[in-house]
Each structure stands twice: as C-alpha cells, then as structure tokens.
Amino acid sequence: PGSVNNDEFWAVNGLNKRIDVNSDYVILAMRDFFWTNDKAYLEEMWPSIKNTLDYVLEKRDSDGDLQPDVNLRNSYDNVPIYGFSAYVNTKWLAAITSAVSGAKILGDSAAEKKYTEVLEKGKELFEEKLWTGEYYRLYNNEGGKEHPGMNEGCLTDQIVGQWTNQLSGLDDIYPKARIQQALQTIMDLSYKPGFGLRNGSWPGDDFYHEVVRDPALPDYMYECDQLNIFWSGTELAFASFLIYEDMYEQALDIIKTVDNRYRKAGRYWDHQEWGGHYYRAMSAWSVINALLGLTINQEVYSFSPKVPQDNLKLFFAFPGGTAYFVRTVNGANGSIAIKVLSGQFLCKQLNYSGPGIEEEDVNVLIDNEPVQDVNKKTDVSSRSISIDFNKTTTINTGQTLQINF
Structure with missing residues (x-):
C-alpha cells in the first residue's frame, strides 16, 4: 500500500531511486511484445517506454554521455555502485536495443535515431570504461565527485543485458569473444562445484569468507556482502546464458549444484534468497528455452x-x-x-x-x-x-x- 514516491518504506529503502528498474520496465514491456506480437499492446505501452528512457537521459545522466550515472542505489541494494557500472549499464543497453526495435516497428523515426545514438555511444563507453582484458569491472567512476575511482569486482550479472537480448533474438551488445571470455572468468573466479556460484568476487579474493569485520580485509568486502553469497535465481539465469553461448557442460554443472543443494536442504520448492518462495528463482524457465537455443520475436x-x-x-x-x-x-x-x-x-x-x-x-x-x-x-x-x-x-x-x- 502507499505511493512509491511517498510511502516511508519505499523512501527509506531507496526503492524509488533505483536507476536500473527503469531499464527493467522497458526490457519486460518490449519482451512481452516480441513474444506475443501484439502491436496494439506496443502502441499502448510506447509512450510510457519513451517517458521511462527519457527520464534517465534527462534526470539521471549527470555528465551528458547519454548513459545513466549511478549514485549507490540499484537492485543490488547492498552493493555500492557509482558512476558507469556493468550491472546498471548492461541493462540500459538491453533496454535501448529493444527501444530501437520498437521505434522501427512503429515508424517513430525520431525515437529510432535518438536511441540508436544512445546505443552506439553506450556500447563504446562500456568497452572503454569497463573491459579489463578478462571481464567487465564492477564500475568506473574516475573523475566522479563522490567515490572516485574504479572497482575491479567481477559481477556474475555483469552482462545480463546480453542474456535478455538473446531471449528475444536481438543483436549482440558485446563482441562475441569478450562475451565468452567474461563468462569463463566468472566461472573461474566465482564458481565452486558442489557449492555454488557467487554473485561476484574480486581477483585474489578467497572463494568464501565469513561476514565478520576483519581489519585485514578491505572495506569493499563488507560493503558488498551480497556478492559473498549465491542466489539460485542468478545461478540458473547464468547457466542458461552459458547454454546459449555453447558452454553446455559448465552450465549443466551449475544446474546440478543448485538442484542438489536445495534437495539436500529440503527446500526444493522454496528457494531462500531475500525470503522464502522468492520470485527470482523462476529464471529456471530460461534454461528450458536455452536448451533449445530458442528465441521468439514477432x-x-x-x-x-x-x-x-x-x-x-x-x-x-x-x-x-x-x-x-x-x-x-x-x-x-x-x-x-x-x-x-x-x-x-x-x-x-x-x-x-x-x-x-x-x-x-x-x-x-x-x-x-x-x-x-x-x-x-x-x-x-x-x-x-x-x-x-x-x-x-x-x-x-x-x-x-x-x-x-
């Protein structure tokens, strides 16, 4: 109950300020069109899709580079992220890719031109600011007024926008070789067979450490506690991503690990993430599509x-x-x-x-x-x-x- 903008719960937890949910809205709305081919639905949703993207461009782009700038708040609500970030900006590029397609379908040439410029600029900056040679870093805030610098964290969801594009047969956001290199690095750094796939890690980080403050460990390992755990919804989505990218055996190993873990815990139908029966684990359905290499678009x-x-x-x-x-x-x-x-x-x-x-x-x-x-x-x-x-x-x-x- 209550307004997202005025309700105390939403305001205190910053849920109405999470910059990535704008992209989520566009991705989901456009996916529903791609899968149903309901043009009347697209026509109805199109004004709100454009308003959502334009809000980001007008209110959440502080440096004029046509990309969202993050100031802490995002759906990884316990992971401080600043500046240009892999998680927020990969979803932004997926949303923009969908919007370019929507504009073409509706004959909105002005929007098509505008969003194409945003997309090309974003793809260029993503490579320039985030690619380390092995993966895309957590964020780059060099020159930022608050929390300047870069964070070399390797997030499992660092190119999740590429995954959402695959489900609807949209164009790649990243070079194919870098997609597969990033996925392999995530496996190398964050996956332990029979245990789980962490949400993220850092080069040189132990696979698992207790959530207890230790002066010998850097602060970011406490600030980013959500990266020191695994969520089955993220694990299964990532596994389906691997399947689409022809990394079948590695994907199957993750799926078996998740399955065995919950069977042993007696919670096969109740995956515990933030709470019981958590929605994110429904990403398991994406594994079914991935096994077929299935894409659906109009x-x-x-x-x-x-x-x-x-x-x-x-x-x-x-x-x-x-x-x-x-x-x-x-x-x-x-x-x-x-x-x-x-x-x-x-x-x-x-x-x-x-x-x-x-x-x-x-x-x-x-x-x-x-x-x-x-x-x-x-x-x-x-x-x-x-x-x-x-x-x-x-x-x-x-x-x-x-x-x-």
Missing part, C-alpha cells in the same frame, strides 16, 4: 538446440501454450517437429540450425499434409533452414508441424 521462432545429441525431444512453452520440439536424425536425413500440447502455436517464420541438414531439399507438413506457398531457404554449409510462411500460420492443440530435410 512470431519468428528460431531453434538451435544445444543438447549434444542428434535425436531429442524437449518441452517448451510459448505465449499461450506448450509444445514438444522433436528432432530425428538418420544418416543424411532428418526432421524436426513442433507437437502442440496446448494452445495455438502462431508462426510466421521458423528457423532451425543443427545436425541432419545434408541436402537443400526440404518438405513442410502440418499433420502429414504438405504446406504450400512457403519460402524455403537451406544453407548446407551452416546447417541451417529458414521457413517463411508468408503469413501467420496456426498450429492448434494436438497438431504437428513437421519439417523433413
């Missing part, structure tokens, strides 16, 4: 399964329903099928990459009946297929869309 479904076996059957959910993805490979021939379990699977285009594509000949069927008037593109060298239905095609509950190759 009824365009792209599958690039990451499970290292030819024949497989995997469950997934889509807006309004559920289905199985089935792949069968037999020598030089193969097929994929979408077996709809519930709801209606609405698809304008289906892309697939993976084993079994040895020839350019492709057949598309719904319940064993050939589908006419589709555009089919096959690239044997990259083992990929693209099926453009030229319109929204509906696969109802109990029906199967099959592609033979």
